[in-house]
């Protein structure tokens with residue numbers, strides 16, 4: 436009864452740990468990447484006011500005009516991306532909604548998409564679910580996790596339609612500079628590929644502001660995917676957006692129309708408040724993640740653990756051959772297995788830094804002394 440595409444889509448390896456962790460009393464939860472901060476009150480109040488004012492009906496498929504306008508102003512303010520008009524923005528149900536629309540717009544059954552390995556699990560599962568084929572490309576840790584271009588070239592074939600990039604990245608936390616982004620864009624152009632640029636952690640840079648792909652690589656067909664989930668602690672609200680080229684925006688809007696109709700209207704009013712209101716909350720949360728990153732790195736070093744220094748996002752990518760289920764049952768510490776993020780993730784675990792500092796320190800100690 437279940438279609439072969441859905442039946443062959445693997446369950447997330449993170450879920451297996453999370454489900455087991457719910458049964459462990461007082462478990463230390465470092466397996467999920469979810470802000471531990473509440474949504475700032477002025478954002479919650481905007482949704483409340485919108486509901487009371489009767490903004491409870493369907494809206495346009497691509498998003499409320501005022502929100503699409505606010506997004507273009509945010510792109511200019513925070514991403515140094517000028518000149519994007521609201522008609523190139525599609526508001527989506529989280530970043531994952533925009534990713535799905537981009538995949539559905541670009542990929543038919545049998546088509547291939549290049550995805551980073553290690554990379555966020557859904558980059559692959561979304562493709563598999565559509566009958567398309569994800570092909571993992573390796574990253575070179577010695578070159579700030581750039582793709583290995585010879586390897587990338589060897590993965591390219593007649594069915595390759597797109598390459599997905601993700602900076603700042605989940606799970607490794609690398610952040611590509613303008614030259615790295617321009618190089619990927621130039622490579623994509625030689626094969627006429629669309630670049631899907633997942634920038635859901637754009638505001639969670641920890642050392643220097645993240646560069647947006649389309650500013651670094653003009654002239655390439657792209658879909659950039661953003662989210663309010665992480666920057667504004669709004670994971671449960673389900674709001675993100677795609678920014679794309681005039682050639683692709685109609686397709687993305689059609690997918691959204693057929694699958695979601697539109698994003699929750701009250702959430703869209705909350706998103707307007709988030710993007711146009713005081714941005715101090717974003718800086719405060721970023722500062723907190725940076726502080727935890729620094730403590731986590733120092734703790735790992737003192738314990739003799741080998742960690743990648745994250746330049747962005749809120750994860751610690753650690754070399755470790757620990758079995759995550761064994762770690763959970765022996766020490767009550769839940770972390771994500773590296774293998775959940777691709778074949779190259781084997782021999783690693785990912786810890787979320789979106790957790791209390793004490794939990795991060797205790798979790799690292801448990802890994803080192805298990």
Ligand SMILES: Cc1ncc(COP(=O)(O)O)c(C=O)c1O
Pocket residue numbers: 468528529530531532555601604605633635661662663664670674675
């Ligand atoms: C790299 C990346 N992209 C997209 C998402 C999707 O988040 P959301 O759909 O809540 O915006 C996540 C969530 O963990 C992520 O890590």
